[in-house]
Amino acid sequence: MKVAFLANGPGEVWGWCRPLIKEAAGRNWTVDVHLLPCPFASGREINALSRLPATISRHRTTVGALRCFFSAAKYDAVLQLGGDLFFGRFLAWRQRVPLACYSYGYKKGMKRCEKVLTSRPGLFSSERLEIVGDLVLDSLEQGTPEGWRAPRGRRLAIFPGSRPNIRRKAFFFLKEIRSHLMKIDPEIELRVLLSPFSKESEARPWNENGFSVWTGTTPAGIQGADLALTQPGTNTLELMYCGQPFVVAVPFSFLRQMPIAGLVGMLDRIPWVGSALRERIIRKAIPRHIGKMSWPNRLVKGSFVPEFIGEYSASQLADEVARILRDPESLETQRKRLHELAAVVAPGAPAKICNILERMAADHERERK
Template sequence: MRVSLLTNGPGELWGWVRPVAMELRRRGHSVSLWLLPCPFASGHEREAASLLGIDKLEGPSGGPDLWRAMADERTECVIQLGGDMMFGARIARSARAPLLCYTYGPKKGLKGARVFTAFPSQARAIPGARAIGDLVKDALLLDAAQPPERGCPTLPQEAPGREWAHPKEGFRVLFLPGSRPSIRHAALPWLAAARAALRVRLPRAEVRTLFPPFVPEAELREWDDAGLRPVRAPAGLVMRDADFALTQPGTNNFELMHCGVPSLVVAPESFLDLIPIAGLRGVLASLPLVGRGLRRAAAQRILNRWNGVIALPNRLTDRRVMDELYGDVTPEQTASRIAEDLSDAGGLARAREELLALSGQSGAAARLCDAIPAEDGAA
């Protein structure tokens, strides 16, 4: 069977598409992948996608050429794994193929699609959705497979080495600066200041900074020069070695949850101008006089929708399973909160327990592929 996958951002590509593409290939299906326009893109999506062993790769591109090319796609099933649903509907309608969608939350254009999500609480918020588990957990298991599972795409090796020696009477703290170059650029001095402040409070704490695939070597050297010890390696290996993590809102919140890593999720107000916004609002948000107000309003709407929480695991439970800070947050305040969290051994143990309890079962990719209608039209 020919199956078309659609995706957009780096988290969806490596965390969702990768396990689904591998499962489809294992079942003998032909797989094409469309990389959609995305304001959150890292710029390295095509390079990463080329490792997936798919039969056809399109994009990233936009405009009339993309729209016309989608009308010519010949496929028997469309699976949307991120991005605007109008693209999946375009291919499905032209090819007269069923449309499946995996999403963490409600979005426009789901009518007419079979919808799947990760967790029961998410399914309750999406009409007609079925919870099948988190694809990100499947991706982490691919990372941790030793030796790597046959056909599993691997990442470029990190520099410097991944191994951590457990510091005596200290902690292993993992920083995650994200996949977007503009935010990483701003985060470097901010995280360097946080590390310096943390060393004052916890001199024996050892910090590593985890990078996504295909970050240039020159950028890694900048982070190494700043004392932030960059590591470019599969998340499923590095995260499990950490005692604690400092991160921002995003897919890696679920990665840390599945690995049982107590974490502090931080969203400093000073980074607000660097967060991309899709569509017309994104164009307006780029204007110098009105942009910041629009971004503040968008951020407040998100907080109101989720009862004032920003960490993804906290949204599943409406309570703080992960610690979080947002607003006018400084590196020094962040370091103080990390030191405070690490001083509470009981709290760390409870956080690990709760995070792993939320993780759920693996096998989401297999369950999603099981839902593909058979070629004769039977479900």
């Protein structure tokens, strides 16, 4: 069986596409991965998938993707794992093959999909909706943990981001946070978990500035941590499934580095005033999303995971982190709620999705005959 997986940003590539490729390879399928144009891309998605048994194609423009789809080899099924469904619909229409999509939310064009797949009940409603489990849960590999130097109550895991421009700015911001935290408590250890989309050379400057660095799996890297500091994104789901208490931070000083889809994201192209105008629009829009920036908060429609969104300096954020580290009861309360949310989903999503694709392809072949 030959399938096309369509993906876009780092979260979909690492958390969704990777476990599916492994499952498909175990069934001796031929897999083509098409990386769609995406403002959230890290630029190293191909590197992240390079060791897996799949042919990876990156399309930087819509025209480039469509040109490739016109000449692509025949597929038995198409699965879209992120991005505009226009691409999946076009490829499936062009080849007259069935289309499925996997998503955490409703998307325009889902009515044209033979199957709409999602992770858990209650996220959205759609025709032909089937709950298959969370691919992020199946993407987590345990790995071998490494002990912390600091004692319990003083261990902070940090996720500086998957995109290089954000990591560069985060490096200097987190240096200030570390400096302030060390004044509060010299025994605190800050462990930076570098993204799988990072270059090997990035570890050195972190090490030289007093951070411990982890480049292995997320579960192993955070094992034993008291708290994690992260940005919004797929890693908030990883932390949830690991039962790791965390906080989300979006200081407004990072707004110009934040990737944004659509017309607002394109404002950067306007000379001189584009970036400032883009930042102004984001500042006005963000208050509506406070309390919804982490996936656990969105799932419960509440805000039990602390989110620090706004004009936070490094020292202010360090004070908040230190305060939470000194409150083991609130950390344990959050841990229990994370475990409750994680327990709703069982592993096995890749196998369920591949079974569905097989049935779709078989049904389509019977209809053709």
